[in-house]
Amino acid sequence: MSTAAVKQQESNDSEPLWRQAELRAAEAIGRLMEFWGFRRHMGRLWTILYLSPEPLTTAELSETLQISSSAVSLSLGDLVRWGAVRKTWRPGERKDFYEAESSVWKLLRRVYERRELNLIREANDALSEAQQALESVRGGLGAAERRRVDFMRKRLSRLSALSRAGERLVHLLVAGRAINPSELRSAEEDDQ
Amino acid sequence: MSTAAVKQQESNDSEPLWRQAELRAAEAIGRLMEFWGFRRHMGRLWTILYLSPEPLTTAELSETLQISSSAVSLSLGDLVRWGAVRKTWRPGERKDFYEAESSVWKLLRRVYERRELNLIREANDALSEAQQALESVRGGLGAAERRRVDFMRKRLSRLSALSRAGERLVHLLVAGRAINPSELRSAEEDDQ
DNA sequence: ACGAAGCTTCAAGAAAATTTGAAGAAACTG
DNA sequence: CAGTTTCTTCAAATTTTCTTGAAGCTTCGT
Numbered sequence: 001m002s003t004a005a006v007k008q009q010e011s012n013d014s015e016p017l018w019r020q021a022e023l024r025a026a027e028a029i030g031r032l033m034e035f036w037g038f039r040r041h042m043g044r045l046w047t048i049l050y051l052s053p054e055p056l057t058t059a060e061l062s063e064t065l066q067i068s069s070s071a072v073s074l075s076l077g078d079l080v081r082w083g084a085v086r087k088t089w090r091p092g093e094r095k096d097f098y099e100a101e102s103s104v105w106k107l108l109r110r111v112y113e114r115r116e117l118n119l120i121r122e123a124n125d126a127l128s129e130a131q132q133a134l135e136s137v138r139g140g141l142g143a144a145e146r147r148r149v150d151f152m153r154k155r156l157s158r159l160s161a162l163s164r165a166g167e168r169l170v171h172l173l174v175a176g177r178a179i180n181p182s183e184l185r186s187a188e189e190d191d192q
Numbered sequence: 193m194s195t196a197a198v199k200q201q202e203s204n205d206s207e208p209l210w211r212q213a214e215l216r217a218a219e220a221i222g223r224l225m226e227f228w229g230f231r232r233h234m235g236r237l238w239t240i241l242y243l244s245p246e247p248l249t250t251a252e253l254s255e256t257l258q259i260s261s262s263a264v265s266l267s268l269g270d271l272v273r274w275g276a277v278r279k280t281w282r283p284g285e286r287k288d289f290y291e292a293e294s295s296v297w298k299l300l301r302r303v304y305e306r307r308e309l310n311l312i313r314e315a316n317d318a319l320s321e322a323q324q325a326l327e328s329v330r331g332g333l334g335a336a337e338r339r340r341v342d343f344m345r346k347r348l349s350r351l352s353a354l355s356r357a358g359e360r361l362v363h364l365l366v367a368g369r370a371i372n373p374s375e376l377r378s379a380e381e382d383d384q
Numbered sequence: 385a386c387g388a389a390g391c392t393t394c395a396a397g398a399a400a401a402t403t404t405g406a407a408g409a410a411a412c413t414g
Numbered sequence: 415c416a417g418t419t420t421c422t423t424c425a426a427a428t429t430t431t432c433t434t435g436a437a438g439c440t441t442c443g444t
Contacts, residue, residue, distance in 0.1 A: 017333070018341050021325035025348060028318030035311055037227060039432080050351075053343040058391075068434050073392055094442065095390065102347075104354055105377040119227055126220030133213035141209070149210050151245040155294075156217060159242075162296055173373050180370040185297040231402080250421075260404050265422055286412065287420065385444100392439075401430070409422075414415105 019064070022051055026065070037115075041067065041075040046084050046100055055088045055097035083110055113174045120167045124160065131156050161187045211256070214243055218257070229307075233259065233267040238276050238292055247280045247289035275302055305366045312359045316352065323348050353379040 026047035033043030044065055049056060056064075062072045076098060079085035084107050088097045101107060134153050138146060165187040172179050218239035225235030236257055241248060248256075254264045268290060271277035276299050280289045293299060326345050330338060357379040364371050 016337065016340075017329045018326055018337075018344060021322040021329070022344065024318055024325070025322040025351070028315045028322070029351070032311065032315045035229060037229075041432095051344045051347050053340060069390095070392075070394095070435075071433060074433090077392080102380075104351075104380060105373075108376070119224065123220045123224045127217055130213040130217040130220070133216070134210055137209045137213070145208065145210075148208075148245060152210060152214065152243045155243050159217070159221070159296075176373055176377065178370055178372040178374075181297075181365050182368055182370075184300070185368065188294075188296055233402090261420090262405075262422080262424095263403060266403090269422080387442105387444090389442080390440085392437105394437080395435100397432105397434080399430105399432070401428100403428070404426090405424105406426105407422105407424080409420100411418100411420080413418075 022048065023065075025051065036111075039075055039078065041065075041071060042079055042082075042084070045072065045075055046079055049085060049098055049100035050102060052099075055090070055099040057095045057097055059095070061098070082114075083107070109174050109176075112170055116170050117167065117174075120163055120170065124163050124167070127156055127160050127163065131160070158188050214240065215257075217243065228303075231267055231270065233257075233263060234271055234274075234276070237264065237267055238271055241277060241290055241292035242294060244291075247282070247291040249287045249289055251287070253290070274306075275299070301366050301368075304362055308362050309359065309366075312355055312362065316355050316359070319348055319352050319355065323352070350380050 026044040029047040030040040030043035033046075034040040045061055048061060048064055058069055058072045058076065061076070062069045065072075076085060080087060080098075084101050085098050086101060088099050090097055131153060134149055134156070138149050141149060162184065165183050169179050169181070169183060218236040221239040222232040222235035225238075226232040237253055240253060240256055250261055250264045250268065253268070254261045257264075268277060272279060272290075276293050277290050278293060280291050282289055323345060326341055326348070330341050333341060354376065357375050361371050361373070361375060
């Protein structure tokens with residue numbers, strides 16, 4: 001009864017037979033993107049567009065994925081801002097059409113460039129500030145506390161070295177150059 | 193007189209002067225980890241431990257970060273499970289003490305190995321299923337729909353190729369070997 | 385210029401996650 | 415072995431994030 005039910009469902013709704021496969025792929029990519037820090041809808045929408053031979057309208061998207069048109073608009077806007085989806089225009093049509101940027105590599109690069117690098121830099125700044133704060137405080141401490149603070153300073157500088165190394169690696173990645181992760185490892189090989 | 197003032201400051205809050213810097217660093221790393229898909233507390237706790245010359249108790253941690261002991265226990269448990277923190281034991285002490293795994297490189301490797309690889313594999317499986325579903329449906333379609341499905345199949349196989357390439361890269365990364373991101377790029381260079 | 389169609393933004397509601405206090409287990413001490 | 419101390423688990427509550435329907439804008443055709 002369950003397999004029959006599926007067949008029925010497919011033809012009853014006047015849904016193409018491949019819709020289910022499409023949704024499954026969209027879901028997989030959606031999860032991947034969610035895990036990567038984006039909204040799940042972004043991945044789903046992008047996938048639907050990526051699998052479509054021609055541009056789609058927001059109405060088609062919201063119908064396919066069964067989400068409200070405002071949700072489509074929201075996530076689609078993000079996708080456009082990330083360059084993952086382009087607005088296209090059709091002569092004689094009033095609605096906007098959307099198509100996926102089909103070079104995943106380009107997308108990855110852009111995200112790393114805009115987002116990951118920023119993130120690392122912010123962490124870096126915060127670490128530097130913390131280090132400076134420690135240094136400025138160090139003078140007025142007794143011997144025991146000074147030892148303590150020196151330990152922290154050593155550790156903080158290791159973290160800084162790491163995050164600078166990470167920044168460098170992402171830079172290389174974005175430039176499409178080869179990367180050697182051992183740089184990360186060696187960034188923390190000064191003391192034990 | 194100025195040293196006296198500093199001393200006062202120290203004792204008024206009964207907080208060491210460097211506490212603030214420590215918290216700032218913890219916050220920075222916490223954000224980084226949150227962005228990376230972990231609970232923020234995990235990063236904060238790890239950082240406090242990493243910056244401490246000696247192991248700390250849960251009580252000290254919850255006091256330092258101002259979070260409940262149950263939250264400490266929860267996130268600390270995760271950290272131990274990820275190998276980011278070790279339980280240590282002190283003769284004569286009843287409480288457990290915790291210390292940070294100080295090799296960040298080891299940690300990164302472990303996370304990529306356990307989590308990212310799994311994630312990619314899951315996506316891969318879902319994509320394969322979708323592809324198979326399309327193939328099994330292809331027979332019963334008219335010409336137009338068949339063309340449509342063939343387009344999807346081509347795109348899906350590109351996604352598969354990409355994610356297999358990604359899997360390979362992560363493998364290399366985990367093994368500490370050099371990586372060339374151009375493998376990703378070339379994974380989608382069959383058609384336009 | 386007016387009306388309609390489509391897109392976006394917003395505030396309210398729903399869902400999901402994190403956080404916590406309290407209760408339960410486990411481990412140690414006297 | 416009873417009584418503590420410490421750690422963990424759980425359900426309730428809070429906070430945060432997501433989703434939606436409605437209202438506001440903009441653009442286009444007449």
